[in-house]
Amino acid sequence: MADQQQLRILRKGTLAWNTWRVKQGEMRKLHPDLSGARLIKLNLAGANLSKADLSGANLSGANLHGASLNAANLSIVNLSRADLRGASFHGANLNAINLSETILDGVDLSGAYLYQVDLMGASLRDALLRATKLNGANLCKADLGGADLTGANLSGADLRKANLERSKLAQADLRKADLREANLNGVDLAAMNLTGVNLSGMNLAGAQLIGVVLSGASLIEANFMGADLHGADLSGADLRGANLARAGLSSINLKDTLLNGADLSLADLSGADLSRADLNLANLSGAYLSNINMSGANLFETNLSEARLNGADLRDAQLDGANLAGANLSQVNLGSANLSGINLSSFILSGSNLSGANLVGANLSRANLNEADLFTVQARGAVLCYVSLCRANLRRADFSKADFREANLDSANLSGSILYGANLSQANLNESNLSDANLSQANLNGARLSGADLSRANLSESDLVGSDLYMAYLSRTDLSGANLSGADLRGANLSGAILSGANLSGALLQGAQLNGALLIEAEIHPLKKKPSSV
Numbered sequence: 001m002a003d004q005q006q007l008r009i010l011r012k013g014t015l016a017w018n019t020w021r022v023k024q025g026e027m028r029k030l031h032p033d034l035s036g037a038r039l040i041k042l043n044l045a046g047a048n049l050s051k052a053d054l055s056g057a058n059l060s061g062a063n064l065h066g067a068s069l070n071a072a073n074l075s076i077v078n079l080s081r082a083d084l085r086g087a088s089f090h091g092a093n094l095n096a097i098n099l100s101e102t103i104l105d106g107v108d109l110s111g112a113y114l115y116q117v118d119l120m121g122a123s124l125r126d127a128l129l130r131a132t133k134l135n136g137a138n139l140c141k142a143d144l145g146g147a148d149l150t151g152a153n154l155s156g157a158d159l160r161k162a163n164l165e166r167s168k169l170a171q172a173d174l175r176k177a178d179l180r181e182a183n184l185n186g187v188d189l190a191a192m193n194l195t196g197v198n199l200s201g202m203n204l205a206g207a208q209l210i211g212v213v214l215s216g217a218s219l220i221e222a223n224f225m226g227a228d229l230h231g232a233d234l235s236g237a238d239l240r241g242a243n244l245a246r247a248g249l250s251s252i253n254l255k256d257t258l259l260n261g262a263d264l265s266l267a268d269l270s271g272a273d274l275s276r277a278d279l280n281l282a283n284l285s286g287a288y289l290s291n292i293n294m295s296g297a298n299l300f301e302t303n304l305s306e307a308r309l310n311g312a313d314l315r316d317a318q319l320d321g322a323n324l325a326g327a328n329l330s331q332v333n334l335g336s337a338n339l340s341g342i343n344l345s346s347f348i349l350s351g352s353n354l355s356g357a358n359l360v361g362a363n364l365s366r367a368n369l370n371e372a373d374l375f376t377v378q379a380r381g382a383v384l385c386y387v388s389l390c391r392a393n394l395r396r397a398d399f400s401k402a403d404f405r406e407a408n409l410d411s412a413n414l415s416g417s418i419l420y421g422a423n424l425s426q427a428n429l430n431e432s433n434l435s436d437a438n439l440s441q442a443n444l445n446g447a448r449l450s451g452a453d454l455s456r457a458n459l460s461e462s463d464l465v466g467s468d469l470y471m472a473y474l475s476r477t478d479l480s481g482a483n484l485s486g487a488d489l490r491g492a493n494l495s496g497a498i499l500s501g502a503n504l505s506g507a508l509l510q511g512a513q514l515n516g517a518l519l520i521e522a523e524i525h526p527l528k529k530k531p532s533s534v
Contacts, residue, residue, distance in 0.1 A: 014043070014044055030051050031052070034052050034054050035053045035054065037057045039059045040059070041063075042059070043063045045063045050069065050070040050072060052069075060081055064082055065083050070091055070092060074089075076096045077097050079097060080099070080101055085105050098118050103123045104122055105124065105127065106127060109127060109129050110129065111130070112132050115135055120141060120158075121140070122143070124144045124147050126145070132152045134152055134153060135153045137158070139162050144163060145165045155174065156175070158178050168188075176197060177194070177197045178197070179202060180200045180202065190210045190211055191210065197218070199218065200238075204224050204227055205225045205243075206225070210229070211232060212232045215233050215237060221240070225246060228247070229247060232252050234254050239258060240261060241260070241261045242262045244262060246265070246266045248267075249272055250270045250272065253273050255274065256275075256277065257278070263282075266287060267284070269284075269289050269292050270291060271290075271292065274292060274293060274297050276296040280299075280302065281301050284307050285304070286306045287307045290308055294312060294314050296316045296317060297314070298318045299314075300318050302319075304322055305325040310331055313332075315335040320338050323343075325343070328348065332352045333352070333353045334353060335373075336356040339358055339359050340358045340359065340360045347367045348368045351371050354377055356375070359377050359379035364384045367387050368388050374389075374392060374394045375396065377398070381402060382402045383402070383403045384402055389407060394412055394417050395415050402419070402422045404423060410429070414437050417438070418437070419439045423442075423443045424444045427444070431450070431452060432453070437458070439459045440478075442462045443462070445463050445465045446467060447468070452473070453472075460482060461480070461482060465484070465487070466486045467487045469487055469489045470489075470491060471492060476497060477497045479497055479502050485503050486506045486507065490510045491510075496517065498517075501521045507524070509524075
């Protein structure tokens with residue numbers, strides 16, 4: 001309870017109060033008791049209130065311009081809308097103080113403890129807040145323009161719509177702070193820790209954010225257009241609908257981020273980590289993605305047109321429905337990726353890893369897959385006409401009913417693969433390895449299989465009309481019911497082959513090895529010599 005005599009002196013004004021304080025100083029009574037006092041809108045400019053007990057007092061709207069509040073007890077004091085410009089607070093107890101809409105321009109509160117303090121709408125322009133504890137404070141709509149917040153603790157603070165223009169935030173802790181719609185123009189956030197911060201809707205276009213830590217931050221629809229985020233950590237952040245077009249994102253950590261519908265067009269993401277990121281419906285057209293890690297990422301219906309993905313890691317990624325028109329996929333790792341129904345027509349994928357990928361119904365026509373690894377891929381019904389698969393690894397892959405018309409599979413390894421009902425008409429399979437492959441009911445009309453290894457393959461009921469099997473290895477191959485009419489089997493090894501019910505009419509069999517072959521009901525009609533012209 002306030003000392004009523006002291007309270008009466010204070011209400012007489014600053015001159016009377018300060019004169020009394022001087023006399024009290026001589027008498028060593030230096031701790032005025034003004035606790036719980038009602039001092040609304042009182043003019044106390046320049047008053048000496050140092051070491052005073054003002055706990056629970058109401059000073060809302062008071063003029064305390066230039067007042068000394070050093071070592072004062074301001075616990076639970078209401079200073080809302082008060083003018084505190086030039087006031088000093090060194091060593092003051094500011095526990096649970098109300099500073100909403102207070103004028104604190106230029107005030108030195110360095111090192112002060114303002115945990116969960118209400119500073120809503122306060123003016124703190126050019127204030128000194130170095131190492132100030134503002135964690136959990138309400139700074140919504142506060143004006144901190146030009147304030148020095150070096151090393152301040154702002155973790156969990158509410159900074160919505162706050163003005164932080166030109167403020168100094170070096171080494172400040174902004175973890176889990178809410179900065180939605182805040183003004184950060186001219187603020188250097190480089191190398192800062194902003195873990196869990198809320199910057200949804202924030203405009204940071206062109207900002208320098210090199211090495212900034214924004215892991216777990218809420219950045220929904222934030223504008224980072226043209227910003228430099230090289231080496232930044234945004235792992236686990238929510239960037240749905242964010243604008244990152246033309247941003248510098250090289251070596252950035254975007255692991256486990258939500259980027260649904262985000263715009264990353266023409267961004268530099270070289271060497272970035274986007275593993276397990278959700279990029280559904282995101283726009284990465286023209287983006288630089290060389291050597292990027294996108295393993296396990298969701299790229300469903302993502303726009304990757306004209307993107308440079310050379311050397312990218314896309315293992316286990318979901319790419320079904322993605323737009324890859326004109327993208328560079330050389331040396332890309334697509335192992336176990338979901339590419340079902342994707343259009344990779346005319347793409348350069350030479351040397352790429354697609355082992356275990358899902359290519360069911362995919363369009364790879366005219367693509368360059370020379371020396372690519374397609375081990376155990378699932379490509380049922382895929383379109384591969386005119387594709388180039390020279391020396392490619394297609395072992396144990398499933399190409400049932402796939403379209404390989406006029407494809408180039410020279411020296412490719414297709415051992416153990418499933419090509420049931422596939423269309424390989426006019427395809428080049430010279431020197432290829434088709435041992436143990438299932439080619440039953442396949443169309444190999446006019447196919448080139450010179451020197452190919454078809455040992456133990458299943459070619460039952462396949463169409464090999466006019467095919468070139470010169471010097472092919474068909475030992476123990478099942479050719480039952482196959483149509484080999486007009487085929488070139490010169491020098492072929494058919495030892496132990498099953499040819500029952502096969503049609504060999506018009507086939508060339510000179511030098512062919514048929515020892516142990518099963519020819520039950522096989523139809524063999526050698527070619528008739530044409531009469532020599534006179």
